[in-house]
Amino acid sequence: MNTMLNGRVLDLVREDLRGFAGYKSARSETLRGDIWLNANESAWANPADAQASCRRYPDPQPQALRERLAQLYGCTVDQLLIGRGSDEAIDLLVRALCVPGRDAVVVTPPVFGMYAVCARLQDARIAELPLVDSETGFVADLQAIGEAAIAGRAKLVFLCSPSNPAGSVIALADIALLAKRLEGRALVVVDEAYGEFSDNVSATTLLASHANIAVLRTLSKAHALAAARIGSLVADAELIDVLRRCQAPYPVPTPCAELALAGLSDAALEQTRQRVELIRSERSRLQAALAALPEVLRVYPSQGNYLLARFRDAEAAFRSLLTAGVVVRDQRAAPQLDNALRITIGSPEQNDRVIAALRALEMAA
Ligand code: PMP
Numbered sequence: 001m002n003t004m005l006n007g008r009v010l011d012l013v014r015e016d017l018r019g020f021a022g023y024k025s026a027r028s029e030t031l032r033g034d035i036w037l038n039a040n041e042s043a044w045a046n047p048a049d050a051q052a053s054c055r056r057y058p059d060p061q062p063q064a065l066r067e068r069l070a071q072l073y074g075c076t077v078d079q080l081l082i083g084r085g086s087d088e089a090i091d092l093l094v095r096a097l098c099v100p101g102r103d104a105v106v107v108t109p110p111v112f113g114m115y116a117v118c119a120r121l122q123d124a125r126i127a128e129l130p131l132v133d134s135e136t137g138f139v140a141d142l143q144a145i146g147e148a149a150i151a152g153r154a155k156l157v158f159l160c161s162p163s164n165p166a167g168s169v170i171a172l173a174d175i176a177l178l179a180k181r182l183e184g185r186a187l188v189v190v191d192e193a194y195g196e197f198s199d200n201v202s203a204t205t206l207l208a209s210h211a212n213i214a215v216l217r218t219l220s221k222a223h224a225l226a227a228a229r230i231g232s233l234v235a236d237a238e239l240i241d242v243l244r245r246c247q248a249p250y251p252v253p254t255p256c257a258e259l260a261l262a263g264l265s266d267a268a269l270e271q272t273r274q275r276v277e278l279i280r281s282e283r284s285r286l287q288a289a290l291a292a293l294p295e296v297l298r299v300y301p302s303q304g305n306y307l308l309a310r311f312r313d314a315e316a317a318f319r320s321l322l323t324a325g326v327v328v329r330d331q332r333a334a335p336q337l338d339n340a341l342r343i344t345i346g347s348p349e350q351n352d353r354v355i356a357a358l359r360a361l362e363m364a365a
Contacts, residue, residue, distance in 0.1 A: 085230070140163075162194040191216040199303065320364075328341050
């Protein structure tokens with residue numbers, strides 16, 4: 001059931017882009033031949049291109065990779081768009097759905113900054129519904145988010161689950177309720193960049209019953225391929241089709257697609273799963289170690305591969321870590337986080353260095 005009650009998801013797309021054909025690249029023609037002289041490519045491979053895999057322009061959406069990703073994320077191939085990281089998918093969504101100067105996006109600070117950056121670039125209004133710092137951690141107030149989205153005529157609601165940097169997750173049932181409430185009005189985008197580290201089931205499972213949900217996934221985190229820039233958007237097939245036409249002609253470089261496919265082999269996936277398990281257990285260990293330090297005021301529970309912690313003196317903690325050669329993310333400029341640092345979970349040895357550097361701070365205090 002992929003049709004919304006109040007019209008199709010396509011109706012959320014800017015009216016001027018609904019029938020937009022985009023750039024017709026030479027690669028998208030369904031022509032047959034064995035001598036390809038239609039794209040002004042070189043007749044010879046570059047001397048450094050031993051596999052001769054880069055002489056010709058790539059498939060805009062490499063089929064084998066698209067199939068593998070669709071299998072991994074539990075969707076159909078036509079519900080998935082590969083982009084240059086999930087960053088590109090965020091940008092495409094804002095550009096295709098928001099009319100500059102008119103439409104709005106809802107964001108939940110403190111949160112990953114690209115939603116607001118893309119909104120600014122598109123001159124879309126930004127409605128901020130701050131996460132609420134509660135006893136259980138930072139929580140999204142979905143009731144208020146729904147109201148703000150309706151009142152502000154938002155086209156997009158960005159939910160980050162697990163949230164970066166807060167670490168909290170949003171229950172699927174609550175996401176479903178919000179999507180139902182915003183049916184025909186807005187697309188609910190669930191950013192699951194850190195989904196592999198969480199206990200939550202993916203929001204892709206809601207797509208069959210809620211066409212106005214879109215899910216962002218990436219190979220940059222758990223799959224350790226940040227430099228390959230392979231992100232995915234999983235959404236209604238008609239919406240994917242429109243976004244593809246708004247995207248750059250050849251967004252996925254062949255070496256990146258090949259590496260990603262190899263990185264998703266059964267054997268590679270098994271190793272990724274083991275590493276995710278290790279990160280999850282290191283996350284508990286580091287959380288307990290940090291919580292035991294008097295200099296640490298609070299460590300938030302996290303479902304991501306990072307911990308957000310508040311310090312008595314965040315500047316001193318940051319410096320102490322730097323002196324030990326450990327670089328963490330200073331969050332003090334972010335709303336509600338004026339004494340907080342975000343620490344990515346590293347290898348056990350790296351985490352030991354973090355703990356030692358913070359204990360050294362205790363001794364100096
Ligand atoms: N979403 C979140 C929540 C992130 O933290 C990041 C990267 N820091 C991204 C999306 C973008 O990831 P990428 O473009 O590498 O897929």
